[in-house]
Amino acid sequence: MDFFKIKKTYYSAKRFQEIVNVFIKHGFGQIIDQIHLGRFIALKKRIKTFGRWPYYKITAPERLRIAFEELGPTFIKLGQLLSSRPDLVTIAYAQEFKKLQDRVAPFESEKIYEVIEKELGVSIEKVFHSINPEPIGSASIAQVHEAVLKDGKEVIVKVRRPGIKQQIMLDLTILHNLAKLIEKYIPESKIFDPIGIVEEFSRAITKEIDFRREASNAIVFRENFKDSPNVYIPYVFKEFTTEKILVMEKVKGVRIDDVESLNKKGFNIERLLNNLIEMYFKQIFDHGFFHADPHPGNILVMDNSSIALIDFGIVQRIDEEFKEIYANIALAIINQNTDKLINEYLKLGIIPEEIDKEKLKRELKEDLEDLLFPLYTYKIEEIRISELIESIMKVALKHRLRFLPELLLIDKVLIMLEGLTRELCPKISIIELLKPYAKKIISKRLQPDFYLKKTLKALNEFKEAAVNIPFQLKTLLRKAVKDEITIRMYHVNLPEFIKDIDKASNKISFALIVSAMILSSAIMHAAEVKPLVHGISVFGLITGIFAFFLGLWLIISIIRSGKL
Known part of the structure; x- marks a missing residue:
């Protein structure tokens, strides 16, 4: 046991030094010094990389993106997460992180067979008739192969890279320690909540590397769309799925952005896109559970014109309250109601405690009116959601607002869908298609059970608060008696x-x-x-x-x- 502890400590220290060296190499030596990690850099390494520091010919976001690529899977995934969080890292960094590519060389077919046999506990021949050793996709966490089961069914096999979980867990520990040092020695960084970023990322990537979760997600989607003739979700073979491998039905279809092939097959592209957008709005506003990675490679059109979704690693759940707020935001934009828009956005945003809320509302109203007034001269179908969301985000960042991940993921989905429709069928208006769903959510307020549920929820929260008050008072009095109450004043930086x-x-x-x-x-x-x-x-x-x-x-x- 002691030997393994020593070995783990050795690899941790080695990886830690590697990470610090890469950041030094790409011009972040000042930050390394600020968080008191200069002692981990050998003088020889410092002098060797010193001549490359005029890397400043390119911007800091570009240098950080290059550093993430060099550091491998964990940091690439972190950058991809941050690319959808401009409220945390600013728009410049978010835009640069979108360039991160998650494509790596495939690993040997012998290792694939080894992982599969170890996970299933039987030889490959007992489960598969054949497996194509050439992957159809290779990423940092896993690679995907075509295969045929013993009963002749064509499937897709997703296999996790050997040792990748240990690598990610080690990197997460180091990232958490770095985040704590950054918050300790660079107090102004608390605005961006480095520890919170690492914790959010840790939750996301831990789910992504466990293929049982992805299988569960696919099963939920299949159940949600079981009665829909326009949507197809591939079948998951649970008996052959484990933490490290996922076996799913192979879907034959054409990528949604392959216009030439779609036209050859005689598909109506406008109808397909309308079905696609309707499918996503149904996920968001009806199911409260949506596929959050709608790039064209994950959307296939089958021969019967059904739209098939694949890859269920990135999904998001939202509750009724969130759906109602988002519907209100959509209607506020459509109805040009700036006050309503501000109130709803503030419900979803995180406002720093020191900010004067009333003053913030006045300033937000002025900025949003300047932003939205020109748009109100356009027809609904002429408004670009991507530009609208980006403009609102700039205003929010100006006032140091941060948003729930759910909001930003929905925005990401809308932007990707709009990009697809602008390219393939510009006359489609996503905002027009959004209106009935938003109105449907709002109309629920007219139902008697809506207010009953709200009242019961409020009463339950009040009851819980009332139960906790005596305990909290008792704790406060005990600390007061023991003279343990202290007031800390800290001058930032x-x-x-x-x-x-x-x-x-x-x-x-x-x-x-x-x-x-x-x-x-x-x-x-x-x-x-x-x-x-x-x-x-x-x-x-x-x-x-x-x-x-x-x-x-x-x-x-x-x-x-x-x-x-």
């Missing part, structure tokens, strides 16, 4: 600012002393201060040598800090 000033002033003082010693050495040589050796002043020589080594020490310390 002042301690770090003082440290930086101290370091800078010490280095300046040190440099002045070295300069004075060099000047003194030169004067002693010129004045031929005795004793002399071969016409050279001994004191001048000693002072010069001492100054040389002190100066070299100063240069090395500056290089190690990454702030030269």
